[in-house]
Amino acid sequence: MRAQLGLSLVCLTFALTVTASFPVIAAMVPAVTRTTVAGVPLTLIVLGFAFYPVFLAVGWFYNRHARQLEARFTHLVDPVSRRPDA
Amino acid sequence: MPDAAVGAIAFVTLLTIMVGARGIRVARTPDDFMVAARQVPPALNAAAISGEYLSAASFLGIAGLVVAQGLGALWYSVGYTAGYLVLLLLVAAPLRRFGAYTIPDFAVGRLGSRGLRQTATALVLVIGWFYLLPQMEGAGITLQWVLGAPYWVGAATLGVVVSCNIAMGGMKGITFVQCFQYWLKLCAIGIPALVLLIAAGHSSSPNLTPDRAPVFTRATVVNMTQATSFTLKHTARATVTGLLDQRTYRDQAVGLCACRHVAGAGTRIGFAAGAPVPVSLAMAPSSSESWDSPFLTSSTSGAHPLAATYGVIIATFFGAIGLPHILVRFYTNPDGEAARRTTLIVVLLLSSFYLFPTVLAVLTRLHAPQLYLSSDSDSVVLALPGQLLPGLPGELLAALVAAGAFAAFLSTSSGLLVSVAGALSHDFMKGGVTTFRWCAITAGAIATIAALLIERFSLALLVGWAFAIAASSFCPLMVLGIWWRRLTRAGATAGIAIGGGSCLAAIVLTMLGAASSGWGAVLLGQPAIWTVPLAFVVMIVASLLTQRTVPANVGQVMLRMHLPEALSRQSYRTVSHAPWLAPDWRTPG
Numbered sequence: 001m002r003a004q005l006g007l008s009l010v011c012l013t014f015a016l017t018v019t020a021s022f023p024v025i026a027a028m029v030p031a032v033t034r035t036t037v038a039g040v041p042l043t044l045i046v047l048g049f050a051f052y053p054v055f056l057a058v059g060w061f062y063n064r065h066a067r068q069l070e071a072r073f074t075h076l077v078d079p080v081s082r083r084p085d086a
Numbered sequence: 087m088p089d090a091a092v093g094a095i096a097f098v099t100l101l102t103i104m105v106g107a108r109g110i111r112v113a114r115t116p117d118d119f120m121v122a123a124r125q126v127p128p129a130l131n132a133a134a135i136s137g138e139y140l141s142a143a144s145f146l147g148i149a150g151l152v153v154a155q156g157l158g159a160l161w162y163s164v165g166y167t168a169g170y171l172v173l174l175l176l177v178a179a180p181l182r183r184f185g186a187y188t189i190p191d192f193a194v195g196r197l198g199s200r201g202l203r204q205t206a207t208a209l210v211l212v213i214g215w216f217y218l219l220p221q222m223e224g225a226g227i228t229l230q231w232v233l234g235a236p237y238w239v240g241a242a243t244l245g246v247v248v249s250c251n252i253a254m255g256g257m258k259g260i261t262f263v264q265c266f267q268y269w270l271k272l273c274a275i276g277i278p279a280l281v282l283l284i285a286a287g288h289s290s291s292p293n294l295t296p297d298r299a300p301v302f303t304r305a306t307v308v309n310m311t312q313a314t315s316f317t318l319k320h321t322a323r324a325t326v327t328g329l330l331d332q333r334t335y336r337d338q339a340v341g342l343c344a345c346r347h348v349a350g351a352g353t354r355i356g357f358a359a360g361a362p363v364p365v366s367l368a369m370a371p372s373s374s375e376s377w378d379s380p381f382l383t384s385s386t387s388g389a390h391p392l393a394a395t396y397g398v399i400i401a402t403f404f405g406a407i408g409l410p411h412i413l414v415r416f417y418t419n420p421d422g423e424a425a426r427r428t429t430l431i432v433v434l435l436l437s438s439f440y441l442f443p444t445v446l447a448v449l450t451r452l453h454a455p456q457l458y459l460s461s462d463s464d465s466v467v468l469a470l471p472g473q474l475l476p477g478l479p480g481e482l483l484a485a486l487v488a489a490g491a492f493a494a495f496l497s498t499s500s501g502l503l504v505s506v507a508g509a510l511s512h513d514f515m516k517g518g519v520t521t522f523r524w525c526a527i528t529a530g531a532i533a534t535i536a537a538l539l540i541e542r543f544s545l546a547l548l549v550g551w552a553f554a555i556a557a558s559s560f561c562p563l564m565v566l567g568i569w570w571r572r573l574t575r576a577g578a579t580a581g582i583a584i585g586g587g588s589c590l591a592a593i594v595l596t597m598l599g600a601a602s603s604g605w606g607a608v609l610l611g612q613p614a615i616w617t618v619p620l621a622f623v624v625m626i627v628a629s630l631l632t633q634r635t636v637p638a639n640v641g642q643v644m645l646r647m648h649l650p651e652a653l654s655r656q657s658y659r660t661v662s663h664a665p666w667l668a669p670d671w672r673t674p675g
Contacts, residue, residue, distance in 0.1 A: 004648065019403075043157045043379070047157055051164050059429070059433050
């Protein structure tokens with residue numbers, strides 16, 4: 001459980017840092033909001049499109065590792081599944 | 087224009103009612119629903135969750151707000167999606183293993199207390215009604231736009247359809263229908279967005295340049311459908327026919343000053359390409375931030391945009407965990423692992439949906455800036471197809487959008503009303519199926535009347551408030567309840583009451599117009615920035631003060647929530663039917 005919580009918190013911190021740092025950066029370096037990429041404002045690209053792949057990647061990473069943690073724990077507690085009703 | 091749209095809306099509504107009628111036979115009790123739904127594969131379940139989740143705010147609200155207030159409003163769509171990521175990371179699997187149907191059930195199962203249950207139920211009602219308001223409002227706006235009917239017609243129609251439908255017994259168990267609703271909504275916003283994107287073509291427009299007020303990209307004649315007051319940012323020359331600033335013109339060239347103007351209904355104003363776009367009062371941004379600023383300034387004032395942005399980020403990121411109508415869907419996953427997979431797919435489905443409101447908003451800004459004269463930011467999405475594609479194709483697309491919007495109102499308000507009526511009938515009235523029906527009708531009526539009485543706020547703002555209340559009451563309860571053994575009844579009750587109560591008070595004060603500038607407006611208008619930390623702190627401190635009352639079975643409950651199924655199947659074979667969890671749900675009356 002502690003390992004699961006740790007994993008959750010690491011992923012959460014990462015996702016929050018990525019998203020929540022954008023307003024601070026934009027406030028401190030106003031040039032960021034004026035930047036355009038091929039005529040499209042950077043703000044639009046970041047807020048409209050760029051965050052979603054990050055969320056998906058974090059979620060996928062978390063699911064993979066949570067499953068591994070559970071498998072390891074199950075193996076540790078019950079190395080050979082020998083009960084007839086399992 | 088209305089025929090196709092009316093037909094499409096009627097079709098969606100009838101379909102829902104028919105399914106509701108079938109629901110009487112298919113899903114009579116929560117248990118029927120649960121048993122049938124336990125087999126649901128993650129992809130289907132995820133679509134059902136998304137279908138129930140995407141509401142008026144997502145469908146109409148965000149795009150409208152982006153057009154009116156600027157790109158900062160995209161934080162709402164980012165937050166609505168990120169809410170599910172946070173849910174995945176913090177609660178998805180343990181919650182499924184715990185197996186509670188509702189948040190009050192979770193509270194009682196984890197901490198076991200009647201007083202706590204009633205506090206939690208009261209907050210379910212508050213959040214539910216807050217969330218229902220914008221759905222009613224959206225229906226009012228949509229029917230107003232489609233039929234020209236007064237605002238109350240749409241709100242009342244939705245209220246009647248949804249309450250009667252639920253009172254008749256439908257909607258709750260129909261995972262498949264909610265799933266269908268998701269795909270309907272995705273098509274209804276995705277197809278118009280793509281078609282209009284192609285139709286608009288790729289031409290550079292000055293309206294995306296940072297720090298510029300919008301200008302007409304080509305000569306445009308604007309028809310005022312109703313008396314409108316608008317402002318111009320720069321002086322402009324225009325050809326006017328009809329009443330403008332209390333003078334009647336007939337096809338005359340007029341020099342307009344950079345100030346406020348009032349045009350009568352039926353007035354036609356022709357602008358040349360490059361002329362500044364007039365902005366109606368309802369669409370005027372609330373701050374002087376430029377349109378492409380990444381800050382959100384849509385609360386009552388434009389003060390302290392950074393704080394307001396973080397308020398919305400906190401509310402939406404942590405609010406999804408505490409929404410009363412979403413939790414029950416997690417129980418339909420076969421196990422915790424599937425719950426995690428489901429949530430990840432939900433993030434994917436929501437991400438793909440939210441691309442399209444953005445596209446529509448940008449298209450409006452680029453190619454149909456005359457919509458800045460709309461009387462209402464939330465009707466922009468409905469009006470856009472007609473502006474960009476004249477004739478039949480535009481009408482058909484508009485009909486599709488209207489039908490999708492109505493599907494959004496129907497599905498979300500059904501889910502919410504089931505939660506609200508369930509909470510009312512079960513926790514306050516101790517009634518059976520008949521009580522549930524009356525509660526559904528009463529709750530629907532209250533929501534409808536409230537929607538008619540309360541001043542109209544932007545849809546996205548209203549839904550954002552519902553999230554703020556959820557984030558500052560149930561989010562701490564769920565997160566601490568799942569991960570912290572030392573949580574006590576007194577702590578949980580205090581946290582929910584103080585966090586949720588102060589958040590609600592701040593929002594009500596904002597609605598009454600208590601503070602309109604400075605820090606007061608930000609802290610009251612986007613209260614999550616202080617109420618969420620407050621709720622966590624109160625819950626933790628009060629729990630630490632009452633450590634003697636930690637429930638005796640906390641170890642067992644924690645084990646249930648965190649033990650992988652591969653092990654729990656051996657030790658607790660009937661784990662998901664533990665009778666002490668939801669002692670009352672299954673014995674109504």
